[in-house]
Amino acid sequence: MELYTAIQLPKPPFRFSWQEHTLLLGSCFAENIGTKLAENRFNVDINPFGTLYNPASIAAALRRLLHPERFTSNDLFRHEGVFHSFTHHSRFSSTSETECLENINDRLFASAGELRETKYIVVTLGTAYVYRLKSTGEVVANCHKLPEKMFDRSMLSVAEIVSEWKELLLSLWEQCPELKILFTVSPIRHWKDGAHGNQLSKATLLLAVNTLQTTYPERIAYFPAYEIMMDELRDYRFYANDMLHPSELAVDYIWQRFTENFLSDETKGFLKEWAEIQKAINHRPFQPESEAYKRFISQTLLKMERINEKFPSFDSTKEMEIIKSKLM
The missing domain is CATH 3.40.50.1110 (SGNH hydrolase)
Known part of the structure; x- marks a missing residue:
């Protein structure tokens, strides 16, 4: 049962890229x-x-x-x-x-x-x-x-x-x-x-x-x-x-x-990976000194390195510094 009138979006003649x-x-x-x-x-x-x-x-x-x-x-x-x-x-x-x-x-x-x-x-x-x-x-x-x-x-x-x-x-x-x-x-x-x-x-x-x-x-x-x-x-x-x-x-x-x-499909993929990193950056742990949180930060850094490799034009220097500061 449809409980609202959905707007059908036609296929667009072009799609946006985050790099443009x-x-x-x-x-x-x-x-x-x-x-x-x-x-x-x-x-x-x-x-x-x-x-x-x-x-x-x-x-x-x-x-x-x-x-x-x-x-x-x-x-x-x-x-x-x-x-x-x-x-x-x-x-x-x-x-x-x-x-x-x-x-x-x-x-x-x-x-x-x-x-x-x-x-x-x-x-x-x-x-x-x-x-x-x-x-x-x-x-x-x-x-x-x-x-x-x-x-x-x-x-x-x-x-x-x-x-x-x-x-x-x-x-x-x-x-x-x-x-x-x-x-x-x-x-x-x-x-x-x-x-x-x-x-x-x-x-x-x-x-x-x-x-x-x-x-x-x-x-x-x-x-x-x-x-x-x-x-x-x-x-x-x-x-x-x-x-x-x-x-x-x-x-x-x-x-x-x-x-x-x-x-574009590439941009959708980028947004998905970037959303996970943003979520990690904004995360406020209950136990910032715990080993579990340090592992979480290390995994986030690895994700950022991977996204930099996949998208060379992406500059995440600022975010890398924020993440690294959480390990100090």
């Missing part, structure tokens, strides 16, 4: 999955502009990475003693203009320098609604709590999203011909849009992504994080206290579904 560089951009769900990848020693760059929600702002960030130009004081504004950028999340904001620009530009050029070596980009779209600054007509990535009267709010159409992203993708593939793109739609509901408005927004994103994916089926894939949350995890026990964000358990489950379908 991956760039993640988008909503806070991109951060959730990016953190999981980083914990499992993937080579990742997570949100170099901070958390972004709408397709236009994410596209603008990618264009800036493709053609990096240094941000200047003209790109900042000051509000209540803090300097902000309309292109960035507030994590880059600072009471010092110099510090704000240093944070922004250091991150920009570090990520831009890695873009041409990037094999995969994961884009997580949060909402189709955008805010435009009335004085310029510019779509902002973050309003930084400025008065609502300064902005015009509207929803992007499917055609607008597809048109902008087609042009961007062709530019990306011109510079990075082997680049693969994975789109997801964030499972986090934007309740400020209202229940109906949120559904319209998500539907717009889904239609736009589907158009792009069917246009470039070998280069673009879709992972149904939104559908998994809405169907397989529809119970409120899978939500955080705000009843909008996925709980830690839900993120773990969606991560499991992602690894089952989108990782």
Whole structure:
């Protein structure tokens, strides 16, 4: 008896390898999955502009990475003693203009320098609604709590999203011909849009992504994080206290579904061995002086030596030092 509606994941046109560089951009769900990848020693760059929600702002960030130009004081504004950028999340904001620009530009050029070596980009779209600054007509990535009267709010159409992203993708593939793109739609509901408005927004994103994916089926894939949350995890026990964000358990489950379908066999094998080592590193013994625990540590060191032999590019120096310190 089936007690829930399982989401069937189609065979993807490509699979991720832990050794290849991956760039993640988008909503806070991109951060959730990016953190999981980083914990499992993937080579990742997570949100170099901070958390972004709408397709236009994410596209603008990618264009800036493709053609990096240094941000200047003209790109900042000051509000209540803090300097902000309309292109960035507030994590880059600072009471010092110099510090704000240093944070922004250091991150920009570090990520831009890695873009041409990037094999995969994961884009997580949060909402189709955008805010435009009335004085310029510019779509902002973050309003930084400025008065609502300064902005015009509207929803992007499917055609607008597809048109902008087609042009961007062709530019990306011109510079990075082997680049693969994975789109997801964030499972986090934007309740400020209202229940109906949120559904319209998500539907717009889904239609736009589907158009792009069917246009470039070998280069673009879709992972149904939104559908998994809405169907397989529809119970409120899978939500955080705000009843909008996925709980830690839900993120773990969606991560499991992602690894089952989108990782290469070699990477799955690596993750299995690495999980055993992580468990050993985090283990807290009742009797750290016992011979049994010393044998356990020695066996863990042997496992690490074997994983280094099997995956020569894997650097476990830090973890080896942690394990060896437990023998002292």
